[in-house]
Amino acid sequence: MYYMIYVSQSTKPMLTPELEQLLQKSRAWNTSKSLSGLLIYRYSSEGKSGHFIQMLEGDKAEVRSVYDKIRLDKRHHTVLTLSEGNIENRMFSEWAMGFKNIDDATLSDLPGHARLGDSTFNPATFQQSNEEALKLLKFFHSAS
Incomplete structure (x- = not known):
């Protein structure tokens, strides 16, 4: 089983209807291709910026x-691969595309991740330690 984790910055704030449409299309596509995963989005009103972090597997x-396709999608930019490789079992087998739209209160409980979505967020930091990105994804998976 192959997996990939990436982060990206949204080109503009993603409103709830836009996120719902994105999820609807992604879930249908992923189901048809036997893919699973989790998408996390955070918008920071302070920095007026948003970031995605996603794990795909299949x-x-x-x-x-x-x-x-994601790298060419005009809704975001600065798409950076954090980690990829092979895993023995799916981590998100029950989700064609799990989703969390996280806020400041949620992130304040996660040391080291409070800047996700802020204008000061540096995706390259996650690249240096992809275990941090995986921990964040696992946290939201286990919390659901």
């Missing part, structure tokens, strides 16, 4: 194909 060719 067939390598399918995951890479979706990732290539």
Whole structure:
């Protein structure tokens, strides 16, 4: 089983209807391609910026194909791969695309992750320690 984790910055604030439409399309596509995963979005009103972090898992060719489409999607930029490789079992087998729209209160309980979505957030920090990104995803998976 192949997985990939990436982060990106949204080009503008994503409103709830936009996020719902994105999820509806993603879930249908992922189901048809036997992909699973989790998408987290955070908008910071202070920095007027938003970030995504996502883990996708499934067939390598399918995951890479979706990732290539994501990189070209005009709704976000600065798409950075944090981690990729093979795993024994799916982490999100029950979700075609799990989703969390997180806020400041939620992040304040997560040391080291409070800047996700802030204008000062540096995705390269996650690249240096992809375990931190995986811990964040696992936290939201276990909390649901």
